Amino acid sequence: KDWKVYPVFHIDFNGGNFTEKGIxxxxxxxxVASWERDMGFEGNRELPSxxxxxxxxxYxxxxxxxxxxxxxxxxxxPVLDVLDVNKDLEEEHRNILKGFYSVFKGADEHLQFVLLTGVTKFSQVSVFSGFNQPKDISMHRA
Structure with missing residues (x-):
């Protein structure tokens, strides 16, 4: 079998503490900066992530x-860390994630697939407004 190697970009929010503004x-x-280094790509640091x-x-x-x-x-x-604790930061995180996750729609021609894991149903987190609602294949944890 010929195995195809795809460029893989892994984002893991699991280890973060997102209770501080700006984190x-x-x-x-x-x-993004790490991936740019790994790929040898000189990205424009003036652009939003x-x-x-x-x-x-x-690229x-x-x-x-x-x-x-x-x-x-x-x-x-990032939203769950501040849910019902800090409404302003919760809204800020939603907006940051909406902006970042909307990338997937804009880059569709360059994506083989996107896999997201989490504990909340997509529709309840509301971070996907710029993106066609993905099908909830399975939101169960092992």
């Missing part, structure tokens, strides 16, 4: 000839 954006910026990620996905697709795979662990943790 979520730093994490996302850190992921979402646009940088779209450019990186395009990875062109460089490898394969569309990228994006894996997001605990996609909802």
């Amino acid at each position: 979520l954006q730093k994490w996302i910026d850190g992921f 979402g646009l940088r990620f779209i450019e990186l996905l395009r 990875a697709h062109e460089k490898t000839g394969r569309r990228a795979v994006v894996l997001v662990d605990e996609y909802d943790k």
Whole structure:
């Protein structure tokens, strides 16, 4: 069997404590900067992280000839960490995640697939307004 190697971008929010303002954006910026280094891509640091990620996905697709795979662990943790504790930060996190996750729609031609895990149903977190609602294949945890 010929195994195809795809560019993979893994985001893991599991280890983060997102109860402080600014931490979520730093994490996302850190992921993007790390991927840019790994791919040898000089991204425009002046652009928002979402646009940088779209450019990186395009670059990875062109460089490898394969569309990228994006894996997001605990996609909802930044919102859950502040849910019902800090409404302002909860709303800020929703907006940051909406902006970042909308990348998936804008970069569709460069994506093989996107897999998100979390504990909340997609419709309850409301971070996907810029993105066609994904089908809830299975939201069960092992």
